[in-house]
C-alpha cells in the first residue's frame with residue numbers, strides 16, 4: 001500500500017474509551033490518511049490526540065490524528081459515532097436510549113450538512129435503535145447509515161466455536177443476527193467450519209448450542225462486571241468495517257441496517273462497500289430462526305415507538 005492511497009478521512013465522534021480504541025485500531029490497520037477526534041470535553045479529546053499520535057509511527061503509512069469539530073466531521077468519508085453514555089451496573093443497552101438519542105440528535109445537527117458520500121457508522125448503544133434514528137436525523141441515503149450491530153457478537157461466537165472445535169476462527173462462518181442485545185439469535189442452520197456444516201464438522205456433545213448462544217449474548221456483561229466497559233472488540237470490529245467501506249472491499253458482514261419488512265434497523269448479512277450497504281445477502285433461515293428474526297424486529301419496533309412518544 002503506498003502512502004498516496006491514504007487520502008481518506010475518518011471522524012470519530014466521542015473520544016472516550018471506545019472512540020479512542022477505535023482510533024487506535026484504525027491507526028494499526030492503516031486505513032485512512034487522517035483521523036479526527038471530536039468531543040465537547042476538549043481536555044480529554046486533546047489528551048487522546050496526543051497519546052494516539054505517539055502510535056502513528058506504526059505501519060508503512062502515516063496516519064495523521066488531530067482534534068476536529070463536528071462540522072469538519074460531517075465532511076469526512078466515514079463518521080464513527082461513539083458519543084454517548086455507557087451502561088452502568090445493572091443497566092441494559094436499551095436503558096441508554098433517552099440519554100443517547102438526545103446526544104445523537106445534537107451531534108448530527110452540529111455535523112450537518114454531510115458530504116454526499118459520507119457513511120455514518122453507529123457504535124453507541126442501543127446501536128440498532130440509534131442507527132434507525134440517525135437515518136431519520138441525518139438525511140443521508142439509508143444505505144449510508146449503518147450500525148456495527150452483531151458483527152461483534154458474531155466475532156465472539158466464532159471465537160468460542162474456534163476454541164471448542166480447535167480450528168482457527170477465520171475458518172468458521174457463523175452469524176449472530178437481529179438485535180445487538182437481548183433478542184439476538186444465532187443462525188445455527190448456516191454455521192460451517194471449513195465449509196462443512198457444523199453438525200458434520202463437530203458433534204453436538206462438543207458444542208452445547210443453547211449455552212454457547214447465551215455465553216455469546218452475555219459476554220459484554222461478563223467483561224463489564226470486572227472492568228466496567230468493553231472497548232477492544234468493538235475497536236477491531238469498527239476498524240474492519242471502515243476498511244471494507246473505504247477500500248470498497250465488498251465483504252459480507254452482519255451489520256445493522258434498515259429492513260423495510262421489519263420497519264427497524266437490525267443485523268443481517270450485507271455486502272459492504274464504499275457507499276455502505278451494497279445489498280442484503282438473502283441468507284436462508286430455518287423456521288425457528290425466521291421467527292426469532294421477526295421477534296427481534298418487533299422488540300426493536302417497540303423501543304422505537306416508545307422513544308418517539310417520549311421525545312414528542
Ligand SMILES: NC(=O)C1=CN([C@@H]2O[C@H](COP(=O)(O)OP(=O)(O)OC[C@H]3O[C@@H](n4cnc5c(N)ncnc54)[C@H](O)[C@@H]3O)[C@@H](O)[C@H]2O)C=CC1
Nearest residue numbers: 014016017018019039083084085086107123124125127234
Ligand atoms: N456497539 C457496540 O458493540 C459497543 C457499543 N458501546 C457503546 O459506545 C458508547 C461509548 O462508550 P465509551 O466510549 O465507553 O463511553 P465514554 O463515556 O468513555 O465516552 C463517551 C464520550 O462521548 C462524548 N460525547 C458526549 N456528547 C458528545 C457529542 N455531542 N459529540 C461528541 N462527543 C460526545 C463524551 O464527552 C465522552 O467522552 C456507549 O454507548 C457504549 O454502550 C461500547 C462497546 C461496544
Ligand SMILES: CC(=O)C(=O)O
Nearest residue numbers: 093125152220230234
Ligand atoms: C457494550 C457492548 O455493546 C458490547 O460490548 O457488546
